[in-house]
Amino acid sequence: MIISALKETKQNENRVAIVPDIAKKLVNDGHEVLIEVDAGEKSFFPNQSYIDAGAKISNSDDILNKTDILLTVNLPSDENLSKLKKQSNIIGLLNPYDNKNKFDKFSEKYLSVFSMELIPRITRAQSMDVLSSQANLSGYRAVINATSLYSKSMAMMMTAAGTVAPAKVFIMGVGVAGLQAIATARRLGAVVSATDVRRAAAEQCESLGASFIMVDDENDAEDESGYAKEMSDEYIEKQRKLIADHVKQQDIIICSALIPGKQAPTLLDDNAVNSMKPGSIIIDMAIERGGNCTLSKSGEIVDVNGISIVGDVSLINGISPDASNLFSKNLYAFLDILIDKETKDLVFEDEIAKDSAIMINGKLSEKFKNLG
Ligand code: NAD
Numbered sequence: 001m002i003i004s005a006l007k008e009t010k011q012n013e014n015r016v017a018i019v020p021d022i023a024k025k026l027v028n029d030g031h032e033v034l035i036e037v038d039a040g041e042k043s044f045f046p047n048q049s050y051i052d053a054g055a056k057i058s059n060s061d062d063i064l065n066k067t068d069i070l071l072t073v074n075l076p077s078d079e080n081l082s083k084l085k086k087q088s089n090i091i092g093l094l095n096p097y098d099n100k101n102k103f104d105k106f107s108e109k110y111l112s113v114f115s116m117e118l119i120p121r122i123t124r125a126q127s128m129d130v131l132s133s134q135a136n137l138s139g140y141r142a143v144i145n146a147t148s149l150y151s152k153s154m155a156m157m158m159t160a161a162g163t164v165a166p167a168k169v170f171i172m173g174v175g176v177a178g179l180q181a182i183a184t185a186r187r188l189g190a191v192v193s194a195t196d197v198r199r200a201a202a203e204q205c206e207s208l209g210a211s212f213i214m215v216d217d218e219n220d221a222e223d224e225s226g227y228a229k230e231m232s233d234e235y236i237e238k239q240r241k242l243i244a245d246h247v248k249q250q251d252i253i254i255c256s257a258l259i260p261g262k263q264a265p266t267l268l269d270d271n272a273v274n275s276m277k278p279g280s281i282i283i284d285m286a287i288e289r290g291g292n293c294t295l296s297k298s299g300e301i302v303d304v305n306g307i308s309i310v311g312d313v314s315l316i317n318g319i320s321p322d323a324s325n326l327f328s329k330n331l332y333a334f335l336d337i338l339i340d341k342e343t344k345d346l347v348f349e350d351e352i353a354k355d356s357a358i359m360i361n362g363k364l365s366e367k368f369k370n371l372g
Contacts, residue, residue: 001344003335004034004067006060007041009077012313014042014320015327017071017092020053022328026335027054030344034063043320069346071331073324081105087361089346091331091338093117093130096358097261100371103364110362112348114338116330118356121226125352127333132176133326138315139180139256142283143169145318146252147188149281149301149308155189166191170250171210172243172267172292173257174201177285181254182210190252195243197221197228197235197257213246215239227260236265240272248275255292256285268293278306287311 003026005018016039018026023033033055037047047057063070064083070076072092076084081102084090086109094115106113116130126132146169147154156166169185171178171194178194182205185192192210194201199220205212215238221229231239247253247268253276257265264286273282273295284296295304296311303309316323337350347353348360357365 001068001339001346002032002034002066003069003071004036004063005039005071006036006063006076006080007039008073009080010074012317013073014314014317015073015324016040016043016045017073017324017328017331018055019043019324019328020045020049020055021325022332023050023055024053025332029339032056034058034067036060036063040324043324045321045324069335071328073327075099075102078102078105084109084111086110088112090114091116091334094358096368097371100368103359103368106359107362107364112346112360112362113358114334114353114356115358116334116356118358119334119352120355122352128330128352130327130330133330134316134323135176136180137319137323137326138285139177139254140184141315141318142177142254142256142285143181143184143188143252145310145312145315146254146281146283149310150252151279152251153189154185167251168193168249169252169254170194170243170246171205172196172253172255173286174198174205175256175258177256178254179204179208181256182208185252185254186210193246193250195239197231197239198226200226213242215242228257230259230262231265236267239267240269243267244272244275247272248277250276251280253280253282254285255282255296257292258286258289262289264289264292266292266294268295270294273304273307273309276307280307282307282309283315284309284311285315288313 026033035050035055069089075094089112091114096115119125119128153164154167157164167190169190169192171181174194174196186209194205194210202212284291284293286292296309298311
């Protein structure tokens with residue numbers, strides 16, 4: 001099997017889908033690995049590191065013409081898609097609901113296309129869970145970025161000249177990213193608190209040393225897959241009142257509240273932001289889905305009376321070598337269920353493969369048939 005990675009064409013994307021360590025594993029498994037020249041450059045994997053791993057460096061036309069499996073971070077450009085060999089396979093973070101206009105192009109070429117966002121979050125698929133591996137690193141990076149913008153100390157310091165108070169950090173939304181943000185802020189010495197709508201989050205926060213606040217509601221907001229349900233306007237209003245005094249005292253707020261398939265919930269309105277002290281920092285990790293803060297703007301740092309509100313859409317790029325490593329390992333684990341070890345043929349029978357397929361051999365998966 002020829003397995004390849006191209007240089008990512010999406011703006012500001014620093015990651016690469018195959019890192020040298022995984023190239024080596026694929027070569028050892030008996031595959032040929034093709035990497036586009038400079039594909040790993042932005043994550044500090046030089047061409048030579050791939051050659052040392054047994055891969056070949058080539059140009060995109062040659063790769064698209066030959067590859068059986070194209071591993072990718074984002075959906076390839078239209079130009080690359082048009083050149084891709086018929087009956088090939090694409091695996092990556094393909095954002096299928098926003099890219100449904102590309103499905104016809106896939107089927108014209110009888111492609112099999114798998115989107116890693118669709119991998120079920122079951123124990124057996126944990127090693128393939130790109131959403132978790134990338135969210136984890138983004139949560140870490142959000143706190144590091146906030147720390148570098150924050151002009152005061154994160155940790156408490158007791159000196160002969162007096163005591164420096166620790167920063168107060170509030171994490172809103174405690175999924176994978178939020179939990180890593182708590183752990184990172186705690187390691188830096190901050191006093192950390194958090195909120196979520198799922199009761200299960202309370203114990204997780206407290207075990208990481210963060211205090212937890214949430215609206216006392218008789219219904220739990222967690223659905224059967226472990227995600228949050230969309231809350232009523234009444235609940236959001238109660239939540240806003242509950243956190244109002246708390247927000248005023250915070251130095252750094254990391255917003256990471258999301259609801260699958262919906263716009264991010266609004267948790268910090270203009271009044272809440274204006275109640276904070278100058279010098280405070282808000283990192284809105286939910287910005288790609290509209291943001292948790294009414295004043296955040298995509299790709300910008302907004303200054304409101306000395307409060308910096310960061311709408312960084314590519315936090316992950318600040319940690320791209322590690323992100324590429326984990327991403328590439330996730331893809332390798334996925335290939336393990338897709339490639340028969342004896343025959344080296346592709347098999348699409350596993351439930352994880354079926355769940356994550358946009359289409360198999362040019363035939364659209366049931367879940368995408370009635371999207372309109
Ligand atoms: P996510 O990115 O969809 O959401 C982030 C967080 O925002 C969630 O904790 C959610 O409850 C919270 N949220 C939503 N609305 C909110 C509001 N109004 N106020 C405050 N918080 C709000 O979530 P995720 O990081 O993908 O994780 C979702 C769940 O899946 C978690 O329970 C996680 O532990 C679980 N998970 C399971 C596996 C597995 O393999 N079993 C893997 C990863 C995650």
